[in-house]
Amino acid sequence: MFRIGEFSRLAQVTVKALRLYDELGLLVPTHVDRHTGYRSYAADQLPRLQRIVVLKDLGLSLQEIAALMVDEPDVDGINALLRQRHAEMTRELADGRARLGRVEAYLAGLQKEGDMPAYDVTIKSAPALRVASLRDTVPHYPDIERLFGELCGFLGSRRLTFTGPPLALYHDGEYREQDVDIELVVPFAGTLPPHARIRERALPAEPSLACTIHRGPYEGLHQAHTALLGWVEANGYRICGPDREIYLVGPEAARNPAAYVTELQVPVSRE
Amino acid sequence: MFRIGEFSRLAQVTVKALRLYDELGLLVPTHVDRHTGYRSYAADQLPRLQRIVVLKDLGLSLQEIAALMVDEPDVDGINALLRQRHAEMTRELADGRARLGRVEAYLAGLQKEGDMPAYDVTIKSAPALRVASLRDTVPHYPDIERLFGELCGFLGSRRLTFTGPPLALYHDGEYREQDVDIELVVPFAGTLPPHARIRERALPAEPSLACTIHRGPYEGLHQAHTALLGWVEANGYRICGPDREIYLVGPEAARNPAAYVTELQVPVSRE
DNA sequence: CTTGACTCTCCCCTCGGGGGAGACTCCATC
DNA sequence: GATGGAGTCTCCCCCGAGGGGAGAGTCAAG
Numbered sequence: 001m002f003r004i005g006e007f008s009r010l011a012q013v014t015v016k017a018l019r020l021y022d023e024l025g026l027l028v029p030t031h032v033d034r035h036t037g038y039r040s041y042a043a044d045q046l047p048r049l050q051r052i053v054v055l056k057d058l059g060l061s062l063q064e065i066a067a068l069m070v071d072e073p074d075v076d077g078i079n080a081l082l083r084q085r086h087a088e089m090t091r092e093l094a095d096g097r098a099r100l101g102r103v104e105a106y107l108a109g110l111q112k113e114g115d116m117p118a119y120d121v122t123i124k125s126a127p128a129l130r131v132a133s134l135r136d137t138v139p140h141y142p143d144i145e146r147l148f149g150e151l152c153g154f155l156g157s158r159r160l161t162f163t164g165p166p167l168a169l170y171h172d173g174e175y176r177e178q179d180v181d182i183e184l185v186v187p188f189a190g191t192l193p194p195h196a197r198i199r200e201r202a203l204p205a206e207p208s209l210a211c212t213i214h215r216g217p218y219e220g221l222h223q224a225h226t227a228l229l230g231w232v233e234a235n236g237y238r239i240c241g242p243d244r245e246i247y248l249v250g251p252e253a254a255r256n257p258a259a260y261v262t263e264l265q266v267p268v269s270r271e
Numbered sequence: 272m273f274r275i276g277e278f279s280r281l282a283q284v285t286v287k288a289l290r291l292y293d294e295l296g297l298l299v300p301t302h303v304d305r306h307t308g309y310r311s312y313a314a315d316q317l318p319r320l321q322r323i324v325v326l327k328d329l330g331l332s333l334q335e336i337a338a339l340m341v342d343e344p345d346v347d348g349i350n351a352l353l354r355q356r357h358a359e360m361t362r363e364l365a366d367g368r369a370r371l372g373r374v375e376a377y378l379a380g381l382q383k384e385g386d387m388p389a390y391d392v393t394i395k396s397a398p399a400l401r402v403a404s405l406r407d408t409v410p411h412y413p414d415i416e417r418l419f420g421e422l423c424g425f426l427g428s429r430r431l432t433f434t435g436p437p438l439a440l441y442h443d444g445e446y447r448e449q450d451v452d453i454e455l456v457v458p459f460a461g462t463l464p465p466h467a468r469i470r471e472r473a474l475p476a477e478p479s480l481a482c483t484i485h486r487g488p489y490e491g492l493h494q495a496h497t498a499l500l501g502w503v504e505a506n507g508y509r510i511c512g513p514d515r516e517i518y519l520v521g522p523e524a525a526r527n528p529a530a531y532v533t534e535l536q537v538p539v540s541r542e
Numbered sequence: 543c544t545t546g547a548c549t550c551t552c553c554c555c556t557c558g559g560g561g562g563a564g565a566c567t568c569c570a571t572c
Numbered sequence: 573g574a575t576g577g578a579g580t581c582t583c584c585c586c587c588g589a590g591g592g593g594a595g596a597g598t599c600a601a602g
Contacts, residue, residue, distance in 0.1 A: 309550075
C-alpha cells in the first residue's frame, strides 16, 4: 500500500490529479483512514490509473472515462467515442493547419509592408435579405450616387422603412474603369409598389464572405478591394460570387467623406 | 451610432464578447449613456473590432491584444508574438498528429483484439538513482530470485534501507530463453561496504520510457513485454536502452503470485 | 398604457487541475 | 517526551473566453 505521494511518484500523476480522480469516482483509493482521511493506494490500482491516463491522452474527458469504466470497461462505447474523437481531431488538425497558414500569411504581410496591414480581413456569413433592387450599367463609379438617390427617393416617397444599410453588388467579374454593371439594393419592410426599374428581390444567404472595412472617401475603395482580393488569394480561397459594398456610413449620414465607413464583402469558398 | 445588438449583428461578434472587450478596455464604446448604461458604438469602430477578431483568430490572447493595441499598434511586438505563436502552433500541430496516430493505433488494437487491450502503455520519465547493483548471467529466468536473495540479504545484513522497489535491467538486446544477462538493482540510502559481486552505481535518469504494468505471476511477463514492444513499434518509437522490470509487489510482499505487480519499462526515443 | 424586444449588471458554469492557506499527521531525531 | 520537517487533509480561488440565465430597467410601436 502506498500513500498518495509515493503513488503519485510511481505513476507520475500529480497528487492533485489523484485526489480529483478520487472525487470523480474514477480511481478510489483501496483504503481511506477513517480518522485522518489519508488515502492508501494498492499497487494493483496502477493498471486502472494507467488506463485512465491513456484514455485521457487519447482525448476523452474524465466524465467520459468515468462513464466507460464504472463496471466492465465498455469496449463498444470506447470504440464509438474514440471514432468520434478521431473525427473531431482530424477536423481540429485541419483547422490548425489553416490557422497556421493564416499566421504565415499575416507574418509575410508584416514583412512586406513593414507595418500593420491597412485592411484586416475576416470570414463572415450573411443572412438572406428581402431587398428593393435597382440594377444598371453606369459609365463611372461616382454615378452610383445618382442611382442611390433614385432608389432611396422612391422608397422614401412610399413611406417604406429601411431595415438595414444599403449595399451594392458588382456583377462584373473583373474590375473595370467604366460601364460598370451595378446592382444597388436596400433591405426594407413593407410592400413594394410596381416601378419600371426597381424590383423586389430575395438576396440569398451567403455562408462565407471575406470581409474588410474601408474608412474614408470612396476614391480609396479600390485599395481596399485590392487588399481583400490579395488576402483571398494568399489564404487559399476562391471567389464565388459578386462583390458587395455595404454603405454603413455614407453621404446621407456624414458630411465629411473622411468619416465614411464602407464594408467590402466577397463570397468565397475553399480552394 | 449603433446599439450593441445591431453592432453585434454587423460584426458577427456576440454581445457577450463585446461587453467583455469593453470591460478589458479592448474596444470601449464611443458613448455610454450615463443614465441607462446603454452602449453606443460608431461604425468607425468596426476596423478595430475587425483587427481584434483577426488577431484573436491568429492565436493571440485578449490580454496580448490589449497590450499591443493600447496606443499605436506595436508592429514589432505583434511580429514577435506571432512568431512565438507560430512556433507553438507548429509544435501543437505535431502533437496533434502524434495523438491522432495514437488514437488510430488504439482503434486498430481494439479492432484486432475485439476487447480492451490487456496492457496500456504510457510514456514516463525516470529520475537518476543511486543503486546497489548485482549483474550476472543466469541460465533461466527463475534464477533471478536467487540473485534477488543475494542482493537483499547483503544489504539487509548491513542495515541499509531500500529507498524504492528493486528493479532488473535486461542487457541482452533481444529475448533469450537461457543465459540471460541480468542486472539486479535496488536504490538504497547509506554507504555500501565492499563486496565481490555487488557494487554501487548511478543509474542515469531516463527522459523517455514506454511503460506498462503486469499483474500476476512472472510466467506472464513475456506477454507484457510483447505488448510493450508492439506498442513501441506501432507508435513510431525506437528502443534505445535495456528493458527494465520494477518489482512493485513481489514474493517478499505477497504470498500469492496472482497478486504480484510488476512494471515494465523500455527507454525509447522518437523514430 | 401595454407589450415585446433590447439592454443592463451580477452571478454561476465550463475543464483539468494549480496554488496556497490553515490544520493535522507521521516519522525520525534530540 | 518534545520538536521539527515532510507529508497529507479539506477548502477556496484561479485560469480563458465567454455562455446561460435571473431580475430589473429601457425603448419604440400599437
